[in-house]
Amino acid sequence: MGDKPRIVILGGGFAGLGAAAKLKHADAEITLLDQHDYHTFQPMLYQVATAVVANEAVAHPLRDVSGKQSNLRIHQARVTAIDLANRQVHLAEMEALAYDYLIIGLGATVNFFGVKGAAEHAFPLYTLPDAVRLKKHVLKKWEDADKNRALADDGALNIVVVGGGPTGVESAGALIELYRGNFVKDYPDLPAQAAQVLLVENRLELLSMFKKDIQAYAKKALTQRGVTLKLGEGVVEVEPTRVHLKSGESVKAHTLVWGAGLQAHPVTQTLGIELQKGGRVPVGLDLTVAGHPEVYAVGDIAWITDNNTHEILPQLGGVALQSGEHAGDNIMRQLRGKATEPFDYFDKGIMATIGRGAAVAQLPGGQTMKGKTAQLAWAGVHMALLTGGDSRAKTALGWGWTTATRKRTERISVDTEE
Numbered sequence: 001m002g003d004k005p006r007i008v009i010l011g012g013g014f015a016g017l018g019a020a021a022k023l024k025h026a027d028a029e030i031t032l033l034d035q036h037d038y039h040t041f042q043p044m045l046y047q048v049a050t051a052v053v054a055n056e057a058v059a060h061p062l063r064d065v066s067g068k069q070s071n072l073r074i075h076q077a078r079v080t081a082i083d084l085a086n087r088q089v090h091l092a093e094m095e096a097l098a099y100d101y102l103i104i105g106l107g108a109t110v111n112f113f114g115v116k117g118a119a120e121h122a123f124p125l126y127t128l129p130d131a132v133r134l135k136k137h138v139l140k141k142w143e144d145a146d147k148n149r150a151l152a153d154d155g156a157l158n159i160v161v162v163g164g165g166p167t168g169v170e171s172a173g174a175l176i177e178l179y180r181g182n183f184v185k186d187y188p189d190l191p192a193q194a195a196q197v198l199l200v201e202n203r204l205e206l207l208s209m210f211k212k213d214i215q216a217y218a219k220k221a222l223t224q225r226g227v228t229l230k231l232g233e234g235v236v237e238v239e240p241t242r243v244h245l246k247s248g249e250s251v252k253a254h255t256l257v258w259g260a261g262l263q264a265h266p267v268t269q270t271l272g273i274e275l276q277k278g279g280r281v282p283v284g285l286d287l288t289v290a291g292h293p294e295v296y297a298v299g300d301i302a303w304i305t306d307n308n309t310h311e312i313l314p315q316l317g318g319v320a321l322q323s324g325e326h327a328g329d330n331i332m333r334q335l336r337g338k339a340t341e342p343f344d345y346f347d348k349g350i351m352a353t354i355g356r357g358a359a360v361a362q363l364p365g366g367q368t369m370k371g372k373t374a375q376l377a378w379a380g381v382h383m384a385l386l387t388g389g390d391s392r393a394k395t396a397l398g399w400g401w402t403t404a405t406r407k408r409t410e411r412i413s414v415d416t417e418e
């Protein structure tokens with residue numbers, strides 16, 4: 001180690017990578033830590049789980065990033081605690097790392113809101129292992145039922161998706177297409193048309209952050225594709241083969257996908273500061289933690305107030321990327337002896353895809369788009385956001401093949417334990 005300032009970035013998500021990119025020309029020693037050796041593109045995890053794209057389409061080697069940045073080193077290591085007083089980060093697989101500047105971008109994890117049995121039996125969709133696990137589980141249910149028809153009669157092929165936000169809507173839409181487009185032909189001896197995908201949402205509407213016309217479109221598009229909507233309904237208990245609902249109904253289903261809630265990464269508990277709703281780290285307008293001008297929190301883990309609207313910014317990819325970049329810019333200013341600047345979020349709108357030819361988009365001015373045009377916009381934006389040409393090529397291949405043939409060639413399970 002030399003005498004240069006030590007900058008430690010926690011997390012190689014949108015926020016962490018955005019920060020690292022802005023520090024490319026810093027005369028500093030930068031270390032980026034992530035529990036994985038790859039960056040995960042979360043918005044397309046449901047496409048891995050439903051066999052549209054390969055794992056590598058949504059995961060990009062972090063060392064490709066460090067290869068392009070001579071002041072950056074990467075370690076695959078799990079952060080266990082942050083010691084603000086002693087300016088150190090504790091890690092599971094390495095000695096503690098000291099820092100002069102710290103950027104916390106560890107993202108969020110699933111929140112089961114204490115629903116009985118959810119932690120044990122539900123399938124969340126926040127990491128690549130989550131997506132692979134869900135795909136394997138669903139494929140196994142069909143293979144098992146094909147050998148033992150009684151399982152199908154017991155609801156083994158039914159799936160309950162919890163949450164009517166973009167994650168739940170996108171997952172339910174992709175699952176029903178996998179069911180009706182592929183499994184009906186794959187398993188001619190099973191009652192595949194009777195296999196259900198149910199979407200359970202507490203509110204009476206889907207996609208609550210979108211305008212009414214989009215909400216209505218989403219309901220219609222999912223219903224037409226065969227998803228059973230249970231709105232104004234909630235899950236109260238999850239068992240391996242049954243899902244119990246608020247209304248008292250018990251649904252026969254051996255799979256429950258949880259897309260209903262987030263909480264900040266639990267390492268925030270070690271900071272010893274007062275946290276905001278969902279355990280998020282409150283930051284000032286320049287994204288630093290109060291009393292710690294050397295510590296930034298960015299992305300999903302942070303409670304960021306919009307400098308213009310004074311509202312709390314949502315946990316979105318755009319917010320994560322831009323806040324990470326801003327933290328990087330601010331550290332550059334600090335290294336040059338300048339004052340930090342407040343973060344201005346540039347809202348580019350929100351979008352979601354429901355199925356083939358059916359997507360929705362809402363622009364910052366409030367204009368909405370639906371159907372094929374929105375799907376093209378969705379595809380363009382997601383393609384641009386993917387990290388690396390190889391991930392883009394793999395995604396294009398998966399999308400192109402699925403669109404042309406309706407076949408999902410990724411519907412295979414590879415067991416490394418054999």
Ligand SMILES: Cc1cc2nc3c(=O)[nH]c(=O)nc-3n(C[C@H](O)[C@H](O)[C@H](O)COP(=O)(O)OP(=O)(O)OC[C@H]3O[C@@H](n4cnc5c(N)ncnc54)[C@H](O)[C@@H]3O)c2cc1C
Pocket residue numbers: 010011012013014015016033034035036038039040041042043044045046077078079080105106107108125126166167265267298299300301315316317318320321351352
């Ligand atoms: C299924 C899904 C769909 C989504 N769809 C959209 C969408 O369509 N549009 C949109 O704008 N946003 C979407 N989002 C939200 C968007 O993906 C997040 O807002 C964004 O990824 C947050 O970026 P981040 O860098 O803050 O956190 P993350 O992307 O979560 O990155 C955090 C990083 O920290 C690492 N990490 C975690 N714990 C540790 C630890 N203990 N030690 C070391 N490393 C650790 C993780 O491996 C990860 O690489 C979606 C999210 C999900 C889950």
